[in-house]
Amino acid sequence: MEQIPMLGTKETAQLRGDYPGIEYLEAGNIASWLQERQDQLLVRAKDERNGMNLAKFITLATSAVGALCYATSPLAPIGAVVASVGYLWSVxxxxxxxxQFAPIPFIRGDFFSFLSAMGDSVAREEYFANQNELAELMLHLEPMEKYEFAMLKQCSHVVCEYLNAVEPGKRFYAYRWLLDWFIQLKGQFPTPEQLSGHLAQVTIDPRVNYQQVTAIQQAVQPQNRGIPPARFASLPTPSPTIEPSTTQINQDEVYPVLSTSQPSSVDALITNTEISTHISTPNTNYDLIGHIAKKITNMLWVGVPGSGKGITISNAIDAIKRLHPGVHIFYIDPKGDEKETGYFKGRVDTLKRAKIVEMSPVEAVKWVKECFTEFQSISGRKLIVLDEGTAVCSKFKNAKGEIGWLKDKIISYCSCGDSSGWHFWIVVQNPHTDDLGISGGLRSQLTSVALVHPDNVPAYSAMIATQLIPSDRKITSTQVMEIAERSPVGRAVYYGGINEWIPMPLLKNFSGYDRETKESGTPLTQSQQMLALLERTKANSIDEFIQNELKLDGVPPELIRLGIERLLQSSHLKYKFDRWNRNQN
Known part of the structure; x- marks a missing residue:
């Protein structure tokens, strides 16, 4: 019988020998094999880095000793020169x-970045906080191994699913094929159909020892040890107790807030998970603006552009000015968009506007500091709103040594401002607020408001990756979209004041500009015209408004009053006449 030639070569045999036992992969131990390969690359990267640091340390120390001891031995300078050459070679x-230029042993990262950070305490803290040891370890691997480690670290579950669908004998080939495409597609994979179509033209690998594959499959088959099955017993069902809602507000107050259903004690035990199992019917009638305006607190507003932050905040400020006319509203608008002027007109006492996107970091920092200085000079109760906090933070980070000042201001306002009648709102697009100093315990001192649009589901994924939303309210993106469907404007809102998700209510757009249609100045309906008149009126009662300003001849005043009362029931202006009506009654 003629001997069949071997397919492999000495070079490829060495390549295959570098992997964990391929027979285990072909036998179906895919997850274990992928984890073993990942650990192998991690240890190899550590060894490479340690060896490089040791080589630089020994050659640098030898060079220093040889240079210092040149007078004691004629061989010392020669040793110093040889060690210097070795040191330069290792660098x-x-x-x-x-x-990366890293001439000092055991100092990770770029040398010049390290030097620039060492001269400032804040920059030094930020430098070490931004260190990513895993990413730096990857740099010590071979080029192909760098991508392979990244693939295994980020997408091992995807690779495992792909390989599970591959027949034995083709799995190692499929693994290498997926890695090649992962590199070419810059972090993406072909579809399962493309993989199956390609493998249909590939034969099984003759280099695999299929006797060992069969032995491994038999060795790892689950065996019944005779363990008796578990027994289960039903626990008695506790009788529910009715407790008053913690979010119910007295009906005699200016803003009545509807009560929300409370989860039972049994449900509360199973909701503290990464993605909460909390399921409740959202309250479509909840008065979000009324609750925010009733008691001014420090707040963190989060939402991508177009999510409705501007409309919601302007309505909240409008309600605050009517309920608390003595509060000075100080608004910092770093975007400077003229189309949003209507948000502030007649509601904001001090408006500071600039387009910091067109300013250098130094100019932007100077302008923001001047705004804060002016705010601090104002006496009495006051609320400062810092819009575009993400952009402001970026400018401060790019101005050397300034980010510490911004963090200190935010921490001071949130921690100590309430006792002085100072309140702080910050509006950001990114839920990752650690750069602003808002993390851990400080975040708990701000009431969070997160606005989500169904078109920006990835933004919601970023939210639940942080501590912005409590773990028992980190619902799935599907549940968020279901809540948004109940909203007349198609958005969902998480409000930390009651720790609930609610559909966003229909609010008045004071700017007159519609982001979705890109149109402004749309004609007003009769209801909107009436609401506009009620907003501008100086009358103290509905009857006075009807008599002095409407002057509708031939229409009974009682009928007009009934129509206005119905209109006000779903309007943010209802509180304007509620106090007078109660006093009359």
Whole structure:
């Protein structure tokens, strides 16, 4: 019988030998094999980095000793020169592998970035906080191994699903094929159909020892040890107790807030998960603006552009000015969009506007500091609103040594301002607010409002990756979209004041500009015209408004009053006449 030639070569045999036992992969132990390969690359990266640091340390120390002891031995200068050459070689080799100039042993990252951060305490803290040891370890691997480690670290579950659908004998080939495409597609994979179509043209690998594959499959088959089955007993069902809602507000107050249903004690035990199992019917009639305006607190507003932050905040400020006319509203608008002027007109006492996107970091920092200085000079109760907090933070970070000042201001206002009658609102697009100093315990001192549009589901994924939303309210994106469907404007709102998700109510757009249609100045309906008149009126009662300003001849005043009362029931203006009506009654 003629001997069949081997398919492999000495070079490829060495490549295959570098992997964990391929027979285990072909036998179906896919998850364990992928984890073993990931751990192998991690240890290899550590060894490479340690070896490089040790080489730089030994050669640098030898060079220093040889230079200092040149007078004691004629061989010392020669040793110093040889060690210096070795040191330079190790630095160049490290630069070639990692593309970072790191001449000092055990100092990770770029040397010049390290030097610039050491001169400032805030910059130094930020430098070490931004260090990513795992990413730096990857730099010490071979080019292909860098991508392979990234694929296994981020997408091992995806690779495992792909390989589970591959027949034995083709799995190692499929793994290498997926890795090649992961590199070419820059972090993406082909579809399962493309993989199956390609493997249909591939034969099984003759280099695999299928006897070992069969033995491994038999060895890892689950065996019945005779363990008796578990027994279950039904627990008695506790009788529910009715407790008063913690969010119910006295009906005699200016803003009545509807009560929300409370989860039972049994449900509360199973909702503290990464994605909450909390399921409740959202309250479509909840008076969000009324609750925010009733008691001014420090707040964190989060939402991507177009989510409705501007409309919601302007309505909240409008309600605050009517309920608390003595509060000075100080608004910092770093965007400076003229189309949004209507949000502030007649509601904001002090408006500071600039387009910081067109300013240098130094100019932007100077302008923001001047705004804060002016705010602090105002006496009495006051509320400062810092819009576009993400953009402001970016400018402060790019101005050397300034981010610490901004963090200190935010922490001071949130921690100590309430006792002085100072309140602080910050509006951001990104839920990752650690750069602003809002993390951990400080975040608990701000009432969070998160606005989500169904078109921006990835933004919601970023929200639940932070501590912005409590774990028992981190619902799925599908549930968020279901809540948004109940909203007349198609948006969902998480309000930390009651720790609930609610559909966003229909609010008045004071700017007159519609972001979705890109149109402004749309004609007003009769109801909107009436609401506009009620907003501008100086009358103290509905009857006075009807008599002095409407002057509708031939129409009974009682009928007009009934129509206005119905209109006000669903309007943010209802509180304007409620106090007078109660006093009359």
């Amino acid at each position: 160049v080799q490290d630069l070639n592998d990692t593309h």
